[in-house]
Each structure stands twice: as C-alpha cells, then as structure tokens.
Amino acid sequence: MKPRSFKILLINWQDITNPYGGGAEVHLHEIFKRVAAAGHDVTLLCCTYKGAPAQEVIDGIKVVRRGNRSLFNYVVPFAYMRLRRKSRFDIVIDDINKIPFYTPLFAREPILAIEHHFFGKSIYLQAPFLSAGYVYYSEKLVPLVYRNTPFAAVSQSTRSELKEMGVRSQIDLLQNAVDIERYRVLSGEKCATPSIGYLGRLKKYKSVEHVLHALLLVKERFPEIKLLIIGDGDYRRELERRAGALGLGDRVKFTGYVSQEDKVKLLNRVWLVVNPSPKEGWGLTVIEANACAVPVIAADSPGLRDSVVDGKTGVLYPYGDINGLGNEIIQLLENEQKRNQLALQARKWAEKFSWDESARKAMEIIGRIVNS
Numbered sequence: 001m002k003p004r005s006f007k008i009l010l011i012n013w014q015d016i017t018n019p020y021g022g023g024a025e026v027h028l029h030e031i032f033k034r035v036a037a038a039g040h041d042v043t044l045l046c047c048t049y050k051g052a053p054a055q056e057v058i059d060g061i062k063v064v065r066r067g068n069r070s071l072f073n074y075v076v077p078f079a080y081m082r083l084r085r086k087s088r089f090d091i092v093i094d095d096i097n098k099i100p101f102y103t104p105l106f107a108r109e110p111i112l113a114i115e116h117h118f119f120g121k122s123i124y125l126q127a128p129f130l131s132a133g134y135v136y137y138s139e140k141l142v143p144l145v146y147r148n149t150p151f152a153a154v155s156q157s158t159r160s161e162l163k164e165m166g167v168r169s170q171i172d173l174l175q176n177a178v179d180i181e182r183y184r185v186l187s188g189e190k191c192a193t194p195s196i197g198y199l200g201r202l203k204k205y206k207s208v209e210h211v212l213h214a215l216l217l218v219k220e221r222f223p224e225i226k227l228l229i230i231g232d233g234d235y236r237r238e239l240e241r242r243a244g245a246l247g248l249g250d251r252v253k254f255t256g257y258v259s260q261e262d263k264v265k266l267l268n269r270v271w272l273v274v275n276p277s278p279k280e281g282w283g284l285t286v287i288e289a290n291a292c293a294v295p296v297i298a299a300d301s302p303g304l305r306d307s308v309v310d311g312k313t314g315v316l317y318p319y320g321d322i323n324g325l326g327n328e329i330i331q332l333l334e335n336e337q338k339r340n341q342l343a344l345q346a347r348k349w350a351e352k353f354s355w356d357e358s359a360r361k362a363m364e365i366i367g368r369i370v371n372s
Contacts, residue, residue, distance in 0.1 A: 006366060007087065008035065010044040011080070011103065012095035013072055015063050018049050019232075019257070022201050023284040024097040024116050027154060027176050029059070032093075034359035035366075036060030043087075045079055047072035073099050077106045084108070090370050094149075097281070099138045102145045110369045114152045114174065115162060116281030117303055118142075119205070125278070126205035143167050150369055152362070155282040157302035172365050176284045176307075177353035182260060183291035185347065189268035194333045195226040197270035197294075199263070199285040200277075202233030207299075209242055210276040210322050216246060217326030222333060225251060230266050232257040267292040271339065272332055275304055278319050283307030286314070291350035295342035297328050313346040 014021045016029040028044075036042040037060055048054065048065035055064050064083065067075030080092075080103075090110075094103040097116045104111060118139045123132045143166035151167060152174035153159040159171050196218075198211055211227065218225050229239070229252065236254060243252040255266065267273070273289040273296045280303030286296045287307055296314035298304040310316040315332065317324045332339055 003039075004367075005039050005041065006090040006370060007041040008032070008043070008091055008093060008366065009080070009083065009089040009109070010042065010061075010093045010095065011076060011101055012044065012046050013069065013098055014049075015044055015046045015065070016058065017052065018046070020049070020069065023176065023281060024095060026284060027116070027281075028095050028114070029061070030177065030179075030355040031174070031359045031362050032061055033059035034355060035363055038359070038363065040363075043083065043089075045076065045083065047075075073101055076101050076103075080107065091366055093366075096142070099135055100142055100145070102141070104145055104149055110372075111146075111149050112152060112365060112369055113146055113149050114154070115158050116154050117158050117279055118161060118165075120279070122205050122279045125207070126203060150365070152365060155303050155306040157306050158281060161302065172361070174361055174365070175353060175358055176282045176287065177355040177358050178284075178287045178291045178350050179355065180291050180351055183264055183267075183288050183350070185293045186265065186268040189265060191226070191269045191271065193224045193226065194222045195228060195270045196329060196333075197228045197230060197267065197273045197289075198275070199230045199267065199273055199289060200275065201231055202229070202235045202239060204235045204238075205279075206235075206277045207320075208235070208239055208276065210320070210325060211274050212239070212243055212246055212248060212252070213322045214274075214326035214329060215248055215251060217323065218329050218333070219248075219251065221330050225333075227252045228266060228270055229254045230258060230263060231255070263288070264292060267294055270294060272297060272314075272329070274325070274329065275299065276319070276325065277301060277304065280304050280307075287350050287353055290314075290346035293343040293347040295332065295339060295346050297325065297332065309345070309349060312342070313349045314342060 016025050032042050043062045045064050047069045066079040092107045092109050092111045094113045123135045150169050151171040275298040278301050283304045298308045299319035300316040301319045308314040315328050
C-alpha cells in the first residue's frame with residue numbers, strides 16, 4: 001500500500017536563498033527538500049528580501065515570500081489564512097528561531113514546532129536593550145502558548161532547555177547533518193604555515209572578537225599565524241575595525257559570503273577551526289569542518305558541547321576564557337600527531353550525521369502527529 005502523501009506548510013523567517021539565512025535555514029531546507037522528493041507537497045512561508053520573487057520553487061519546495069524581515073511575524077497570521085483558503089494543509093511546521101510566530105493561537109491544523117535554540121540572556125549581547133527585551137520575553141511565552149504542541153529539537157541541549165522551561169509535550173530529536181559528499185577532504189590544500197579559521201555568521205552575540213584577542217597570544221608563539229574568517233554578517237565591520245586596532249590587520253582575512261564549493265576549499269586549508277559562541281542550536285558549522293577532517297576548538301556552551309566530542313573530534317574550553325582559548329590553539333598547533341588524530345575522528349564523527357536520516361525521522365514524526 002502506497003504511503004499517504006501530506007500537504008505540509010513550513011513557516012520560517014527566511015528561506016535558503018536569503019542572505020541573512022544561517023544554520024536554521026540549512027536544516028529546514030535540507031530536510032524538507034528530501035520530504036518533497038519523497039512525494040509530499042511542501043510549501044514554505046517566509047519573509048521577502050530585495051530582488052527576491054514573491055513565489056518560486058526551490059528543490060521541490062514552493063517558497064512563498066510575504067512581508068519584510070522586520071515585521072514578518074506580524075504578517076504570518078494573515079498570510080497563513082490566505083494560503084489556507086487556497087489549499088488545506090495536513091500539518092503546519094513552525095520553525096522557531098528568533099521571535100516565535102505563536103502558531104497555536106491561529107493555525108487550525110496540527111502543529112510541529114522545530115526548536116533550534118533560545119537566545120535567553122545572550123540576546124543582550126547582540127541587540128539594544130529594548131529590542132533584546134522584546135526577544136527575551138517573547139521566548140518566555142513559548143511554554144504557555146505551545147503547551148500542547150509537540151516539538152522537535154535539533155540537539156540534546158535544546159531538548160533539555162525546553163524541558164527546563166516547562167514544555168511538557170513530546171520532544172523528538174531532529175538533528176542537523178552534513179552532506180559528506182560535498183564536505184570532504186581535498187588533497188594538497190592545507191596551508192604550509194599555521195592557520196586557524198572561524199566559520200559562521202558574523203553576529204555580535206557569537207563573540208568572534210574572542211578569537212581576535214586569543215590570536216594575540218598565539219602570535220607570540222607562532223609569528224606567522226593567519227586567521228581566516230569565513231562568512232558574513234552585520235558585525236563584520238566592527239570585527240575588521242578591532243582587528244586593525246589590535247595590530248592584526250595583516251594576520252586576519254575576511255572572506256565575506258562564499259559559495260559552498262569555496263567554503264570546502266577554505267576549510268581544507270586551515271589547520272583547525274574555532275567557535276567561541278555562548279550558545280548555538282547544535283553547531284552545524286562544526287560538523288561541516290569535521291567533514292573536511294578539521295578539528296574544532298569550541299566554547300563549552302549549549303549546542304557546541306553536542307557537536308564537539310571533547311578530546312576526540314576537538315576541544316572544549318570555558319566560554320569567555322580567552323587565555324584558555326589561546327593556550328588550546330597553541331597546544332594543538334604544536335602537536336601535529338594530536339591534530340591528525342582529532343582530524344581522523346572528526347571525519348568519522350561527521351559521517352554519522354545524514355540528512356536522509358533526518359528527513360526520514362521528520363516524516364515519521366509528521367505521520368505520527370497527523371494520524372494521531
């Protein structure tokens with residue numbers, strides 16, 4: 001008997017083509033393009049951006065863009081009702097990152113909420129006080145508004161956080177993954193001199209400046225050290241200013257946004273990657289580096305402690321401990337044997353995470369909810 005095909009509505013702030021997109025968009029797109037390929041009807045409601053068409057199909061997903069990024073959460077209920085008049089859905093997937101949409105207040109279909117991570121107090125590192133307070137207290141309402149909504153969390157840390165916040169509904173794990181055919185080891189690409197990398201969006205709360213300050217310590221031991229910052233974001237200009245003020249202008253290169261192909265090439269050049277963030281949903285960029293056999297030194301923070309196996313695929317250090325970060329970088333640069341051991345285990349670790357498996361899990365969860 002042929003399995004039932006579902007009509008699925010995804011709601012997320014951005015789609016995979018949006019220049020402000022990040023790990024949440026990759027997670028949603030990689031999973032649901034596979035769900036669409038399996039025969040399900042998938043529509044994504046998201047915000048628009050300059051130059052983007054109001055509607056298009058990307059990898060089998062019907063992308064509908066309505067409203068600008070600043071006010072999209074207010075547009076969602078009305079856009080949802082218009083879509084619903086044209087096509088009834090079997091389920092609504094509410095991808096919670098940034099400000100929640102509170103879909104249980106207006107959606108009539110069964111809902112699955114996907115949770116990446118809550119900013120919590122770390123939002124005050126990113127935004128002005130009033131804006132940060134808006135996000136902080138918006139998140140506080142999640143256990144109340146979504147009290148009867150099943151969740152899928154991208155990491156055990158997020159799952160635990162949901163429970164600590166008071167969510168009592170079922171919480172499944174729906175992990176991030178990596179395409180190990182695309183993210184792979186390239187021979188002969190490694191820099192001849194010591195180099196470290198940062199991979200990810202350049203946002204204030206991600207604390208990338210910690211790497212710059214740690215680089216001052218590393219430079220004393222390795223005068224030729226280079227830092228490659230791969231990615232872009234609204235904090236780039238400030239980071240460039242800080243690098244110059246610290247006298248690191250000739251040691252730090254900002255690549256800006258790069259294609260996936262170029263990202264793989266750049267990851268293969270560095271000796272190790274550093275992630276100093278105080279909080280992540282899981283650490284997708286960690287596994288992308290690992291798939292290229294690059295070990296990662298990361299802050300021991302929620303999400304990153306899920307994606308880094310301390311002492312096996314990389315090293316964890318206390319968040320904010322810049323001296324500790326600098327010393328960990330120095331030790332790993334000095335110890336080629338340990339670096340190679342971590343690199344080997346990192347690749348094996350990355351091979352355990354499959355988007356196909358995550359898509360299979362998503363379809364299993366959706367089937368259970370719709371049929372319950």
